[in-house]
Amino acid sequence: SARAEKRSDVGKATVIGFITVLLFLVLVNVLSLGIMTQPELANLQNPSLAAVLEHIVGPWGALLISIGLAISLLGALLS
Structure with missing residues (x-):
């Protein structure tokens, strides 16, 4: 934030980032209900998103989510 031309740009970027992540979170949750029934x-x-993506695109979808989860956990562990 110290390198930004205007301080207001930092606030705008923060709000835009928050709204974008919130939108992705809502879309993943709502669209999952469109793919599979609630009991399913x-x-x-866990990870349930891997099973949903596997249901949509096949086994590579579950592999993609599992790899992403492993990278995320390693990043959290290293930090």
């Missing part, structure tokens, strides 16, 4: 979703193992 309730019986999924």
Whole structure:
């Protein structure tokens, strides 16, 4: 934020980033209900998004989510 031309740009970027992440979160949750029924979703193992993506695109979808989860956990562990 110290390198920004205007301090207001930092606030705008923060709000835009927050709204974008919130939108993705809502879309993932709502669209999952459009793909599978509520009882099917309730019986999924963790990570449940991997099973939803596997249902949509096949086994590589679950692999993609699992790899992303592993990278995220390693990043959290290293920090």
